[in-house]
Amino acid sequence: MFDHLEIRVLPRGPRYAPQLRFRVNGEDVVEPAVGPGGCGPFSDDVFPADRPSPLRAGGQPHRVQLGQPECTGGCCGYLSAVVQRSENVVLWSDWLVPADAARPLEYAFDADQYDAELTRIEADPWWRRKA
Template identity: 60%
Template sequence: MFNRLEVRVLPLGPRWAAQLSFRIDGEEVVTAAAGEGGRGPFAEEALSAEGQGLLWATAEGRRVVLGEPECTGGCCGYLSVFVQRHGGIVEWSDWRVPANEARPPAFHFAADQYDAELTRALTTFAS
């Protein structure tokens, strides 16, 4: 059984450019692991053109920063995950979390659903 990813583009705020919010199986990931008041990644860096943004999964894989606590990642650490494509599966694993926060488990997404969700979020951001 695969996990389900939902990506929301949050509106521009007074302090930040447009950011992303992630829900996996209905649970908000950044808030759960980085605490209230933290922020997600900037939409432009994480999405950009298909295959170019940090969230697009490749066979080589890469570490992606998904958020930071309100006090900044330089203070308490960033929320990051290793994103890698294994054929028809995209895996989020090897989480690194801000100090004193719980480490999420590995998640596995159907690659088609994952790519479609990133494309949908990119379209929302670009419009």
């Protein structure tokens, strides 16, 4: 059985540009690791207008930053995972977490559902429009 990914774009706030939250099987992956004052990655960094998203999984594994604590990732570390595709499965594994944070599970997504979720977010980049 595969895990299920849902990506939410949070609106611009007083301190942050629009950011992403990742839910796997209905549970937030970011906040438990970075704390309530932390943030997910900025939408424009993960879904840039001029190149493919680093969340796009190919045959070559690569590390993607998925969050940071309120004190910034440079202080306590970032939440990141290695993203890779193996046939019809996209894996998130080899987690690095901020100091004293619980390490998320390894996740295995159906590649079609995973790609469809990324495409859904890319189809309406409302966060790029100025308020």
